[in-house]
Amino acid sequence: MSFIVAALSGLLFGLGLIVSGMVDPAKVLGFLDLAGAWDPSLALVMAGAIAVGLPVFALAARWRESLLGLPMQLPQSAGVDRRLVGGSLLFGVGWGLAGLCPGPALVVAAVGDAKALGFVAAMLAGMALFEVLERRAK
DSSP, X not given: OHHHHHHHXXXXXXXXXXXXXXXXXXXXXXXXXXXXXXXXXXXXXXXXHHHHHHHHHHHHTTOSBXXXXXXXXXXXXXXXXXXXXXXXXXXXXXXXXHSOOHXXXXXXXXXXXXXXXXXXXXXXXXXXXXXXXXXXXX
16 A cells, blocks of 8 residues: 555656756756846746645654555754754765756656656666665775
C-alpha cells in the first residue's frame, strides 16, 4: 500500500512541477536572473508550496507514525552548520547552471532530454560520492 501512495504522490508532485513551469529551464533561469528580465512567477509557486508544507510539517512533527502506520522520518537537526551551508551552495550553483533542480530534472529526464539526463547522472554521482565520504568519515 505504501508503494502505491508513494507512486501517486510522486505523480502528483511531477504534475505540479509541469503545471507550475518548474520543468522549463528557461523559466527557472528567468526567475534566477535578478539583474535582467526577472520572472517572479516561480516565487509564487514556492510561496504556495511553503504555505501548504509548513502547517503539514508542523503537524507531522507531533506524530510518531504516518497515516499508513509507517514510522515518521523527519530531520532531527535544526541547526545551521558548515555542511548545510556548503550543500546549499552546491545545490544553488547546480540549479543556476542547469536551470533545473532534482525534482524537475527527473521529470524532464523521463522524456529523454539530454541535458536533464546529464544533470541526473551528475546528481547521482554526487550522491554516491557523498555516501562514500560519509562512510570513510565514520
